Amino acid sequence: MQIDIKKEVAALTAETIATRRDIHAHPELGFHEFRTGKLVETRLKALGLRVRRCADPGVIGVLEGGKPGKTVMLRAELDALPLTEKNDLPFCSQNPGVMHACGHDCHAAIQLSVAKILTAHREELPGTVVFLFQPNEEDIGAPQMIAEGALKDPRPDAIFDMHVWSPIPIGKVGMVSGPDCASSYYFKLTIHGKGTAAYIPDQGISPIDAAGHVLNAINAMQTLEYSTLNQPTLITVGTIHAGDYMINIPDDLTMEGSIRCLHSNEKAVHERFTELVTAVCTACRCSCDVDITCGNNMLENDPDLYSMAHSVASEVVGKENITDKGVREMGGDDLAEFFREGIPGIYYLAGMGNPAKHTTAPHHSRNFRVDEDVLDLGVELQTRMTLRYLGAI
Template identity: 30%
Template sequence: MISQALIADQLPEIRSWYEHLHAHPEFSFQEKETASYVFARLQEMGLQVHQIPQNAVMGFLSVPNAKSTIGLRAELDALPLHEQTGVKYASKNAGAMHACGHDLHMACALGAAKLLAAHTSDLKHNILVVFQHAEEKIPGGAKDVIASDFFKEHKPDVMLAMHSFPDLKAGEAGFRSGPYMASGDEIDVHIKGPGGHAAMPHKTVDTVLTAGQVLVALQQIQSRFIPTEIPSVLTFGNICAESVMNIIPREVLLEGTFRTMDESWRKKALKNIKKIVENTATAAGADAETVVRPGYPAIKNNEAVTPKLQDIAINLLGNRKVHSLPLRMTTDDFGYYAQLIPSAYFRLGVADSNGRSPGLHTPEFLPNATALETGVKLLVQIIQEY
């Protein structure tokens, strides 16, 4: 077994990888330099390495006599934020930042790959490490990876993903069997009319008022249509009329998101949303168009795989540092892997010893320094013992 002392010896190099990746973030579908950096590190370790045109990089470690494969997914892409952490290795790419921990995930996956590649005699399974592009932007990169010949050739029997979690302290981890994260579809509602003078609404159609009626009517999706046992959220975060106080605009745009834990209900809900929009607009004399951009599927953690990983984490970290996670309405395109392969998506604590941490997707987000070591240890232990 790979010792904790050996992992500690490798940490300075792993830390240097993390700082480089943090300092050079790239947006979804633009991760060319990040992919090249990861590709080079995997080659140095002796893995069979492949890159697909969309930027994802995969490394395959063949283990003598292994009859199965464990897959591990990390993400390449960053977010459009101006970093405000003040660290010496802060982003060198203005307006881009690793504010979701993807740099940490990559460094942990690279560190685990290097340690495991040097100790294949301790392994029972082959390993496929996937550094996936475009997790942050619909349609996501997971489907490109899954469709690639390299992934099909080395298709894992189990797929894993570890993700930063500011709600837990560094040195802690979290797991949940069964449904864990929601699907996430983007919805644009266009309310249209002839437009006109605000002082004469009787001569036109009030698209702003109609948009308000549509918003209120759509809350029936949650209060009346969704089975009470299925968590769901319908939220509109933007209303755009592009008008002034004395003009009724010809069009009002509503932008929102629908999220749920149930794939069959998801399809029904989207049909109901379109129906409510059309009927409400028609009643007001307006026209309406609903555009749905399909997002990621819900993540259901395999109920045979996940408890085994949790037990391994407890043995490594201690019972008090391994937590059961609540449901989350956030999304991740790891759901595509989970639909195809028995999978587990688990959490790595990144807060300080007092439990303080800026949230994910904020310009101040920075994992606690000790989270890197815990992440590498956890991945190595899980892959060795599973």
């Protein structure tokens, strides 16, 4: 295919930035991205793509090329976060208490520009490109899209996802092969003791005392039972609730937290956790209900797609600017749910940390900012990877 990608990306720079700023100024929380979804839907329809709603306000646009070939899906998220923006920019959030503090405004804008470029070459395109705009990434929207048929009609052969990333400097691209983002399961423990008055503790059983032993036990389990390097495992407690009167011992206590694994042996970790907590509570004369539910699964990149993505990104930013440092993380991304449906994929990071532009604040912080130079880079990377995968360039 004859295409000058850099030139076509540059021709859309102003539009990509304007779209991103528009979305940034009008952030919406997960599953409430109605304005953003409408904007995306309108743009995709204007390009003449086959467009449908999926997990409304989620949107899917399908571009069928003029030649036969494989199908690739690109994903962008739509949702913002429940934060009050602390930046002083002309396009700051106009919705109090809601802010695009993860860069999903960039992803939606980038993906619309990719769609525009590829649609302009529709006749020569060998294969199909599915543009998926997902609601509620921050709180697991992917399963809803899958349940509503996001991976059917057509079923993609591969999925590409790029995330702008402030901890990595602008101009660098981060990617790894294999395990990338940890699985995250949520636990809720209900420890049952026996309430009594504080002056006659022997008449009851304290679930609070048991909880203290449980805390020590799970901290020891996490640090001593798994190799930090080979089986990264993180167990953290987020809430503990018990009692309502300072001179009583309560009947019950609840404790909630998360178990994160950056390895595929998570089931054994959950079983060991349940066994340990139950045994400690029993030793403390309490009983315990253990409830573990899936937040998101581990995100694992396909080695072949990693090689392809690495070679394409090297052409764009230079091999020396591809890094694996700071890429793997104990946080999760629900992109993993699409991969688990048996579709290989690659998730990679476009660095945009730039001290001169004050864009090094962490994701999900109120002063999170974006070096907009990353927008063109994102459009180029996703366009180039799509065309390479389809064998067009």
